[in-house]
Amino acid sequence: MKYTLEGHDRDNGVQEMLISLLPDEPHDRVASLPENADGCRSRAWEENGSIFASAQIRMGERHSEITLSNPVPQETDGEEYKRVLTYTVKSAVYQALLPLLDHKPVWGSMTGVKPAKPARLAIREGMDRAALDDYLREHYDVSENRRRLCIRSAEYALAAEDSLLPRETQLYLGIPFCPAKCSYCSFVSNDMTRWGHMIPPYVDALLQEVEAAGELLRTHAIPLGSVYIGGGTPTTLDEAQLDALLSAIHRAFDLSACREFTVEAGRPETITRGKLDVMRTHGVSRISINPQTMNDAVLRGVGRCHTAADIEACYRMARESGDFLINMDLIAGLPGDDDESLLRSVRRVAALEPDNITIHCLARKRGARLYFGATGVLPAETLDRAYAHLEGLGYEPYYLYRQKYMAGGLENVGFCRPGTASHYNICMMEELSDVIALGSGGVSKLCSENGRKVHRVANPKYPKEYLERIDAIAAEKRTLLDR
Numbered sequence: 245m246k247y248t249l250e251g252h253d254r255d256n257g258v259q260e261m262l263i264s265l266l267p268d269e270p271h272d273r274v275a276s277l278p279e280n281a282d283g284c285r286s287r288a289w290e291e292n293g294s295i296f297a298s299a300q301i302r303m304g305e306r307h308s309e310i311t312l313s314n315p316v317p318q319e320t321d322g323e324e325y326k327r328v329l330t331y332t333v334k335s336a337v338y339q340a341l342l343p344l345l346d347h348k349p350v351w352g353s354m355t356g357v358k359p360a361k362p363a364r365l366a367i368r369e370g371m372d373r374a375a376l377d378d379y380l381r382e383h384y385d386v387s388e389n390r391r392r393l394c395i396r397s398a399e400y401a402l403a404a405e406d407s408l409l410p411r412e413t414q415l416y417l418g419i420p421f422c423p424a425k426c427s428y429c430s431f432v433s434n435d436m437t438r439w440g441h442m443i444p445p446y447v448d449a450l451l452q453e454v455e456a457a458g459e460l461l462r463t464h465a466i467p468l469g470s471v472y473i474g475g476g477t478p479t480t481l482d483e484a485q486l487d488a489l490l491s492a493i494h495r496a497f498d499l500s501a502c503r504e505f506t507v508e509a510g511r512p513e514t515i516t517r518g519k520l521d522v523m524r525t526h527g528v529s530r531i532s533i534n535p536q537t538m539n540d541a542v543l544r545g546v547g548r549c550h551t552a553a554d555i556e557a558c559y560r561m562a563r564e565s566g567d568f569l570i571n572m573d574l575i576a577g578l579p580g581d582d583d584e585s586l587l588r589s590v591r592r593v594a595a596l597e598p599d600n601i602t603i604h605c606l607a608r609k610r611g612a613r614l615y616f617g618a619t620g621v622l623p624a625e626t627l628d629r630a631y632a633h634l635e636g637l638g639y640e641p642y643y644l645y646r647q648k649y650m651a652g653g654l655e656n657v658g659f660c661r662p663g664t665a666s667h668y669n670i671c672m673m674e675e676l677s678d679v680i681a682l683g684s685g686g687v688s689k690l691c692s693e694n695g696r697k698v699h700r701v702a703n704p705k706y707p708k709e710y711l712e713r714i715d716a717i718a719a720e721k722r723t724l725l726d727r
């Protein structure tokens with residue numbers, strides 16, 4: 245949708261709202277719109293102590309407009325003024341667009357990628373659950389189910405926050421290789437058939453960075469709360485490489501305070517009994533085996549070379565091999581999938597009784613075509629049925645995030661059996677503690693002021709650049725906290 249701004253500079257806010265409500269089309273700011281042209285005109289002004297915002301939206305024959313206002317805030321530092329202006333402008337766009345939509349958005353006018361974070365901060369500042377529920381409904385028009393997800397995730401985050409040791413940090417290591425690229429994937433993942441020759445030098449470089457990061461944390465006497473090896477597909481490493489990496493982590497870091505050690509094994513064809521043994525002997529406590537769907541035709545269609553039966557066999561092997569907590573990822577909105585197939589996948593995965601189940605909604609690249617079912621729309625009710633099934637079996641939602649261009653404007657939710665919530669996932673998502681990230685694509689986060697301020701330091705995205713710069717990256721890692 246084309247849009248114009250008049251009297252304000254809240255371009256990001258308007259963009260975010262349009263992307264959130266109309267994720268299937270591009271949104272471009274233009275200098276002006278001809279009369280009666282499709283598009284959104286957003287205007288703001290100040291009058292009699294109030295900030296006013298109007299939005300006029302035309303979509304074909306349909307037209308809607310609204311004007312809202314909020315009092316000018318007392319604070320004079322400018323930040324609160326900007327916050328109220330943004331909120332008023334976005335709310336006006338939301339209210340004007342609402343009658344033109346086919347479905348009411350379950351997240352209302354909430355656009356952030358971490359919905360539980362403001363909820364956690366509000367509870368921390370003394371707001372009780374009932375008042376928070378009212379606030380989410382009145383200010384953002386969030387549906388009842390999403391308010392519940394949000395508040396429950398905030399409660400898990402509060403508990404994780406209360407359990408943190410002073411200066412506790414989490415460690416992430418990225419293995420950006422996969423057996424083959426899945427058609428829907430937007431991560432940097434390098435197909436092994438083409439890039440497999442880079443794995444040995446990549447592991448060597450990663451060991452160098454592990455040593456540097458270990459030195460950093462030891463110098464500053466910082467305890468490590470969790471380790472997470474993600475990807476890509478970390479089990480593209482062979483047994484010897486996995487053993488070398490896990491041994492290096494044990495040598496470099498004091499793991500005495502580490503409460504969780506995850507390897508996101510991922511695709512079943514890369515998981516062997518030998519690799520599971522290596523993980524077990526090195527104290528890995530949590531693994532992921534990710535079906536994405538249990539529909540074989542959909543798996544074939546997205547370029548995965550395993551079946552649902554392979555997933556079940558792999559799961560049984562992992563259960564026999566060690567006392568791992570097991571997470572399983574599913575994706576809603578895959579090409580060729582539909583409501584009933586998604587629910588069958590959820591039921592079949594839950595029947596295995598993994599400790600955690602994470603349901604993602606496919607995040608499309610901008611402008612990509614719609615997937616899912618006959619209509620191309622992933623209905624929130626389908627996810628509600630999936631969530632209800634899991635909650636009926638005793639799983640609880642414990643962390644939550646959203647992405648731009650997410651199918652149906654929905655969310656990703658991690659479910660856990662009581663007592664099995666992933667500490668790393670909560671800390672990383674809610675920005676409760678620093679995360680030191682190693683490997684290409686890793687983004688270290690240094691958090692302050694209760695996660696309100698986050699300083700990010702990114703490693704190069706691609707392995708080639710990472711290998712070329714590894715000496716400098718390792719040197720920087722040793723001084724990351726000297727700010």
Ligand code: SF4
Nearest residue numbers: 422425426429433476
């Ligand atoms: S296995 Fe995961 S990271 Fe690798 S290509 Fe598929 S979706 Fe992307």
